[in-house]
Amino acid sequence: MQAYAPGRVELLGNHTDYNDGVVLAAAIDRGITLEGDLSGNGIILLTSNGEQVRHDLEYRWPEPLTHSTWANYPLGVVRMLLEEGYEISGFSATISSNLMTGAGLSSSAALEVATCLLIEKLAGFSLEPMARAKLCRRAENEFVGVNCGLLDQASSVFGAENAAIHLDCRAETVETVPFPEGFALLITNSGVKHELTGGEYNERRNQCFEAASILGVKALRDTTSAALLAADMPDVTRRRALHVTGEIERVQAGVQMLKAGDGNGFGRLMFESHESSRKNFENSTPELDALVEIARSTAGVFGSRLTGGGFGGATVSLIDPQQADAIIARFAEEYQKITGITCQTYLTTLAEGAH
Ligand code: GLA
Secondary structure, three states: OEEEEEEEEEEEOOOOHHHOOEEEEEEEEEEEEEEEEEOOOOEEEEEEOOEEEEEEOOOOOOOOOOOOHHHHHHHHHHHHHHHOOOOOOOEEEEEEEOOOOOOOOOHHHHHHHHHHHHHHHHHOOOOOHHHHHHHHHHHHHHHHOOOOOOHHHHHHHHOEOOEEEEEEOOOOEEEEEEOOOOOEEEEEEEEEEOOOHHHHHHHHHHHHHHHHHHHOOOOHHHOOHHHHHHOOOOHHHHHHHHHHHHHHHHHHHHHHHHHOOOHHHHHHHHHHHHHHHHHHHOOOOHHHHHHHHHHHOOOOEEEEEEOOOOOEEEEEEEEOHHHHHHHHHHHHHHHHHHHOOOOEEEEEOOOOOOO
16 A cells, blocks of 8 residues: 655745744645555564564553654554544554655655555555644644644645645635646755754744734734834834735735736745745845846746745745746856755646645
């Protein structure tokens, strides 16, 4: 039995998910595949890159590992399914991936979602898609210990061919928005991942919660950039919050632009989004900024921004597919000149979610 779950690219709506906001994202055409079988004897056997992790369910439920930590994603899903009362016997699964690592394309969510789907198929039960995304997010929050929002898991579950997904993290609903013809997405890995991500991510998250509490609202979803500008709060808190409200406003505008086929307008919103990351949220890096600046001066590029958590990883650019070769060559050459780093670039299609 095989289960596959894709990585994702965030198009607009940076750090809005844990603020009850809205996001535009897409599943990409690369991901993680699990090849597995039932074993029936209570033993879970996970294999990745020639390394094996074995867990015997007869004795206890899985606990987070401090070695072979890649196994915490599938084991976390097992644990959450058990906690929710699903019966799981043993199974074996071999993990393979064609996702770039360290680029922030959510290989962890893809691994969680593929695991959940594989277990569902093997054990003969089936979760509703949103319940699957939420269970995988719980695995990441409670078992792996990363406080992410719903974006990554929901994108991997709900991805649709040639469509962006518009996720409302408060209503927990997804709308698919057809992607306009004549535009393509180019992902460029800056090759630099700042390993501070965990701490910085939580710090930003807390600053957002602090701003909401100063304003007396449940979440930043419940306020506007105008209200933030008028409120009395520390400058840094205001800038963090302005990024989130600005992103929510850009998602709302971006959905209309996609529907109207306005790739130029959507691209402008992507540049604005990056500018706000750089100035307000300070989750960009010199390398990501260099990539976006190069994009801005390259013919055939409509917009570009960092994608995902930030502090390194990749940018996503909206481009004219007819000019892709010249764009990729220019990105590589200019980025090498500025940073001395060879960037990895790849043109993705907007792809189907987990299956
Ligand atoms: C990471 C998290 C997501 C989301 C993004 C930023 O990818 O896992 O939940 O917060 O950062 O939008």
